[in-house]
Amino acid sequence: MKATLMACLLLAVTAAYVVLHPPANLAAGHGVLRGCPERFGDWNGTDLSFEDAVVDELKADDLLSTKLGEETVNGLTTSKYRIEHVAHDGTLVDGYV
Secondary structure (H helix, E strand, O other): OOHHHHHHHHHHHHHHHHOOOOOOOOHHHOHHHHHEEEEEOOOOOOOHHHHHHHHHOOOOHHOOOOOOOOOOOEEEEEEEEEEEEEEOOOEEEEEEE
C-alpha cells in the first residue's frame, strides 16, 4: 500500500512538472535550435549516404539474396530481401531490405 501511494505521488509530481514546464516544440521553431553547434570539431560536413556505406560494406554476394516478396509503399512497388551479414568490425547486420 505504501509503495502504491509513493508511486502515485511521484506520478503526480511528474505530471505537475510537465504541465508547468512543457517541452519546447522543435517543429514550431522559435529559435529553439540556435543553441546547437553548427560545426562539430574537425568534421568537414561531408556526408556519406546510407546507401553508399551499406554497399561498400556488403559484397555483391550478400546483396544478391533471394527476393522474399514485393510491397507497395507510398504508391511505389518495392522488393524485399533478407540480409544477414557480419561486418569487418563484428557488427551484425540482420534484417530485411
